[in-house]
Amino acid sequence: MTFDTILMVDWSGGNDRGATPKKDAIWTCIAGAEPIYHRNRSLAEAYLLEALSEELAAGRRVLAGFDLCFAYPDGFAEPLTGNDDPLALWDWFEARVSDSPDRNNRFHLAAEINAQFPGTGPFWFNALKEDIAHLPRKGMSREGHGLPEFRTTDEGAFSPWQLSGAGAVGGQVIMGLPTLSRLRQSYKDDLRVWPFETPDAPIVLAETYFSLLRELPLDSHDIKDAAQVKEYAELFASLNDEDWQELLKRPRPKTGWVLGRGNEDRLGTYIKPKLKNDCFALPQGVYWTPVDDALAHLQNKLRPAVRSEVVKTIKASGRILAEDALAKRSHPPTPNAAVDGYGFAGPLPNGPSILPLETGRAAPGAPHLEPVPKGKALRILTGAALPEGVNTIVLQEDVEVFGHQLRLNGSLKLGANTRAAGEDIVAKEVVLRSGHKLTPADIGTLTATGVDTVRAMKALRVGVLSTGDELRNTDEPATPDQIFDANRPMLLDIIRRWQMDPVDLGRAPDDREILKRRLTEAAQTCDVILTSGGASGGDEDHMSALLKDTGSFALWRIAVKPGRPLAFGLWDDTPVIALPGNPVAAFVCTLVFGRPALTTLAGGNWSAPTGFMVPAGFAMSKKAGRREFLRARIEDGKVERFVSEGSGRISGLSWAKGLVELPDEAMNIAKGDPVRFIPFGSFGL
Numbered sequence: 001m002t003f004d005t006i007l008m009v010d011w012s013g014g015n016d017r018g019a020t021p022k023k024d025a026i027w028t029c030i031a032g033a034e035p036i037y038h039r040n041r042s043l044a045e046a047y048l049l050e051a052l053s054e055e056l057a058a059g060r061r062v063l064a065g066f067d068l069c070f071a072y073p074d075g076f077a078e079p080l081t082g083n084d085d086p087l088a089l090w091d092w093f094e095a096r097v098s099d100s101p102d103r104n105n106r107f108h109l110a111a112e113i114n115a116q117f118p119g120t121g122p123f124w125f126n127a128l129k130e131d132i133a134h135l136p137r138k139g140m141s142r143e144g145h146g147l148p149e150f151r152t153t154d155e156g157a158f159s160p161w162q163l164s165g166a167g168a169v170g171g172q173v174i175m176g177l178p179t180l181s182r183l184r185q186s187y188k189d190d191l192r193v194w195p196f197e198t199p200d201a202p203i204v205l206a207e208t209y210f211s212l213l214r215e216l217p218l219d220s221h222d223i224k225d226a227a228q229v230k231e232y233a234e235l236f237a238s239l240n241d242e243d244w245q246e247l248l249k250r251p252r253p254k255t256g257w258v259l260g261r262g263n264e265d266r267l268g269t270y271i272k273p274k275l276k277n278d279c280f281a282l283p284q285g286v287y288w289t290p291v292d293d294a295l296a297h298l299q300n301k302l303r304p305a306v307r308s309e310v311v312k313t314i315k316a317s318g319r320i321l322a323e324d325a326l327a328k329r330s331h332p333p334t335p336n337a338a339v340d341g342y343g344f345a346g347p348l349p350n351g352p353s354i355l356p357l358e359t360g361r362a363a364p365g366a367p368h369l370e371p372v373p374k375g376k377a378l379r380i381l382t383g384a385a386l387p388e389g390v391n392t393i394v395l396q397e398d399v400e401v402f403g404h405q406l407r408l409n410g411s412l413k414l415g416a417n418t419r420a421a422g423e424d425i426v427a428k429e430v431v432l433r434s435g436h437k438l439t440p441a442d443i444g445t446l447t448a449t450g451v452d453t454v455r456a457m458k459a460l461r462v463g464v465l466s467t468g469d470e471l472r473n474t475d476e477p478a479t480p481d482q483i484f485d486a487n488r489p490m491l492l493d494i495i496r497r498w499q500m501d502p503v504d505l506g507r508a509p510d511d512r513e514i515l516k517r518r519l520t521e522a523a524q525t526c527d528v529i530l531t532s533g534g535a536s537g538g539d540e541d542h543m544s545a546l547l548k549d550t551g552s553f554a555l556w557r558i559a560v561k562p563g564r565p566l567a568f569g570l571w572d573d574t575p576v577i578a579l580p581g582n583p584v585a586a587f588v589c590t591l592v593f594g595r596p597a598l599t600t601l602a603g604g605n606w607s608a609p610t611g612f613m614v615p616a617g618f619a620m621s622k623k624a625g626r627r628e629f630l631r632a633r634i635e636d637g638k639v640e641r642f643v644s645e646g647s648g649r650i651s652g653l654s655w656a657k658g659l660v661e662l663p664d665e666a667m668n669i670a671k672g673d674p675v676r677f678i679p680f681g682s683f684g685l
């Protein structure tokens with residue numbers, strides 16, 4: 001084994017966090033042990049010294065991974081230290097940072113650094129009440145500091161320049177480098193820092209990033225930071241020598257490298273998507289669970305059941321991003337013309353004027369390479385790059401052209417009819433967030449910014465199984481007491497429309513042994529199994545009975561109509577969602593509960609479907625304590641409901657164009673009262 005001990009560290013730039021373990025604090029974890037909370041940096045540093053010394057004394061090789069930028073973007077170190085050695089910069093910070101559990105000088109130090117760079121910045125976000133010279137509060141106020149926003153390895157959303165605000169990392173970098181510097185001083189030749197040094201010492205420090213792998217389960221602890229140090233420690237501990245060789249042979253830029261960046265696929269093979277046996281268990285004592293509680297439970301307890309892969313953008317529609325997608329270049333890449341017209345160096349003189357025309361023209365893809373002299377104009381077409389000397393364009397409809405002269409009337413603002421470089425998207429900015437499901441528009445946006453490939457979750461394989469002795473397929477003979485299996489074709493189509501991977505598992509009779517075999521087979525090939533029928537507690541409800549035997553069974557009695565119990569469980573670690581057999585209930589349950597569950601399992605961010613308040617075309621009253629979904633559609637600006645509330649009438653689903661969602665509270669609806677209509681499109685159908 002390359003390393004005997006893996007230690008992971010999540011740092012923090014804040015003050016003492018108190019005795020009770022909290023989020024956004026310092027957490028460490030040694031693989032195989034439990035995460036440890038450290039209320040402030042000085043205690044954390046003492047712990048690190050103790051832990052590393054113990055490993056060293058025992059002759060064990062340690063990798064200590066810090067979720068902390070080990071270096072700043074290009075060009076930062078040299079003006080401060082006189083050279084570009086990132087480790088010299090650690091010592092530079094060590095000499096200047098003053099730190100105690102209840103105060104530190106990070107904002108003032110950042111301001112002093114800013115003062116040494118031209119313009120405003122690079123550091124920003126003064127979170128103190130007092131204004132500090134040279135430290136802007138807003139990122140937009142910065143200009144001319146001349147430094148890049150990110151390092152090559154930072155594909156995350158936050159740059160080290162941002163000192164505060166949700167998710168910002170800048171503060172903790174300043175407050176972390178001194179500790180790293182002191183660790184180096186303590187261990188001298190027994191410690192090496194990857195990637196800046198060859199990792200051939202008993203202690204190796206490396207930079208990690210705890211959002212590197214979206215599919216890594218983070219539910220081993222209620223506090224996310226604790227789960228992160230634990231899960232990443234376990235993951236790195238499972239690597240073999242060959243993996244370590246690959247990881248450590250990455251390019252070694254002076255601006256650092258995140259351990260595992262570029263090796264996500266290799267790391268991903270060690271992730272076992274596994275749900276906990278009690279993940280579906282609802283709080284005890286609640287008989288009828290409100291819909292919102294049930295939805296929150298699904299979102300909180302479920303997590304991705306699939307791994308990620310790199311796919312071509314052009315093939316990625318409908319796929320869920322497994323990491324943030326960043327613009328490869330700005331859009332537009334260069335200032336260009338927003339209209340067909342004539343370009344010149346603005347502003348316009350007051351009143352009509354004549355400008356001689358320069359020969360040639362600027363067209364998209366055919367730039368005008370010569371500068372346009374002041375006082376002259378050039379023919380320019382929409383999308384053409386602005387030639388040097390042109391910053392304003394007049395619409396061709398607003399001018400007259402006489403031979404080689406242009407007559408302009410009226411006034412025009414400097415910069416009129418031009419588009420600035422990056423006015424839409426700036427290079428390296430996050431274009432789309434991890435967890436987002438790509439739409440056709442996204443494919444266009446990504447392509448416009450030069451993104452050729454994205455890391456996406458693999459499509460969720462959803463098995464669909466119908467259960468019931470009474471069911472027949474339409475190509476089979478059916479006696480009058482038998483019914484056609486409507487749920488399976490319907491559910492398979494829903495899955496396909498949700499851009500997941502439907503797997504037809506056929507039908508199973510009401511026979512426990514056969515059902516068992518079918519589930520076991522299905523669990524091998526599917527990421528999740530959707531069944532219909534046999535989910536309540538009756539004599540023939542074998543799905544419930546089987547899941548009960550696994551110890552993972554949860555029968556959800558949700559305060560919803562149409563409802564019937566919905567059952568969940570795990571079969572050989574594969575989640576099973578057991579829907580009611582009644583097609584109307586199966587359909588509504590799938591939209592309302594199946595969608596958030598499957599979306600979360602697929603690695604996506606789920607949000608409530610968008611509804612609209614529309615005047616009711618009907619009158620009714622409902623009792624308190626249960627949410628109701630009505631099959632509905634809009635006619636003449638009013639929302640109508642299906643004639644029958646009978647949940648046996650599947651035709652009502654075809655008649656409907658969406659659902660009316662009536663709140664849990666009691667309601668007396670008169671004609672014309674606004675009610676919430678959710679079109680099927682909002683459910684992704």
Ligand code: AMP
Binds near residue numbers: 486579
């Ligand atoms: P169960 O949940 O098994 O008690 O079934 C409730 C009702 O839904 C019964 O009338 C079943 O016949 C009917 N049903 C169950 N599965 C299906 C299916 N796949 N297609 C159509 N109807 C079904």
Ligand code: MG
Binds near residue numbers: 467469534581
């Ligand atoms: Mg049945």
